[in-house]
Amino acid sequence: MHDVSRLAGVSKMTVSRVLADPDLVSESTRNRVMKAIEQLSYVPDRVAGSLSSRRTNFITAILPTLTNSNFADTAQGLAEAMRPADYQLLIGYTMYRLEEEERIIRAMLARRPDAIVVAGTTHTKAANEMMLRAGIPIVEIWDTPQHPIDHAVGFSNYEVGRAAALHLLALGHRRIGALGSRMDGDAKDLRGESRLAGFTSVLREAGLGDELVIREGLAPVSYDHGALTLGILLERAPDVQAIFAVSDISAVGALMECHRRGIKVPGDLSLMGFGDFDIARQCVPAITTIRIDAEQIGRRTGELLLQVLDRSTAPDYTPAAAVNVGFELVTRGTTAPAGKSR
Template structure:
């Protein structure tokens, strides 16, 4: 700041005012100071500033992965909303491991983020305690829990699974199954498991059983996972006529495996995915899916945080924002046809 003040011919206090309260400085002086800042490549020391302001102007987001386009879209929406209020986003990712989430929370909190965003509502006991004592806004996303740690923005994964089951039942299907990753191992997709639980609950309510849920392979869901899971499913239930996949990635794997086995979609088997990924719109036939606006989740989260971080919003009541979901009907589903021969005979 001393270098800037000497070059601009003003006091260090004037440089500070230009950076903190530019409206208090004349336009001519402000222009000189900004030109000096540009010439010297000066960057304000945010850490030093935070000691007095108690603000660091960054928000931590802890996501399962950034290779999944939906989480990437959420990060983009969050970044855009925060950028408008001069907040920056610092991202960590867990690879679907709650122990890694706890480690990241421990690593981020000493850096004094102004807020913390975490994907999901299942945390280790220690992580939950850290978030409860963080003394900054905490927003859990991609779910709408009945009792959030602080705030939440998302939708009900359980209800999304129920919607998929009701839709397949409405088409007249009765031999219905679902596929998702395994529930063993360090990595877990708890939101996907909630979707499968909702799906199975509707089948039980319809009196046709809800036990035909194949949870096979590693997290996260993938094309390969879907192909392998369909093989396991057909070994158990060769006459299955409709399948819900926990992710569009798995659903596309199921679809490709159907093509390889000569199983016609949707004539022999109806298929529903989740996520509305780009690839689901490009495969043949195009994939019926449950759509969630991932970018909107990030945007609404950012908008909520900007409001919460306003001094006037101190002590705001917990908020749960439900962005909802929708079923997008495309070419992989059709009304139930008369029973055909076993898949083993194809």
């Protein structure tokens, strides 16, 4: 900063003002300072600045995976919402492991983020305690817990599962199954399991059993997972009429396996997924699914954080209520009334 001030012919305080609040400095002075910064390739020390301001201008986002396009869209929406206020994202991914989430939270808190955004609402005891004591805004996303740690932006995965089951029942299907992953390993898809819980609750209310709900393989699900679990289900119930997969990725694998086996979809079997992935729209036939606006989750999270970070020092500050972005059932070519099956 001393070198910049000397080259620009201004005080170090003026340089500081240009960096912190450029509107306080005249345009001509501001231009001289910025030109000097460019000539010297000067990068402001944000960490040093945060010692006095207690702001680091970065937000931690902890996601299950970076290969899922929906989570990537959420990160993009969050980044776009925070960018005008000069916040940057520092992203960690857990691969659906709660112990890894705990490790990432501990490592991120050591870097003093201004807020933490974490996918999911179930955490280890230690992770919960760290976030509760962090003294910064915490936003849990991709679900709507009854009692969030601080804030929440998402939708009810349980209600998603119920909506899927109600759709298949409305089509007249009675032999109904579902495809999900196991919960006995280190990697657990807790949101997918919540969708299965909602799905099976409707089946029981309709007087049907849940013996055709297949949990196989570990999270995250894949195309191979869909093909494998479909095969297991068909061995158990060759007369199954309709299937809900906890992800479009798994649904695509199941659809490809149906093609290989000569099973007509939806002529012999109705199939639906979750997520509205691009590939689900491009399959033949296109897959019936539950659409989530993943980018909106990120955008709404960013908007909430900007409000919280601006108001958190105000005497009348109170945490915002959970934001429910909802979901939409999208009917396409892989589901049909039971009368048209078999």
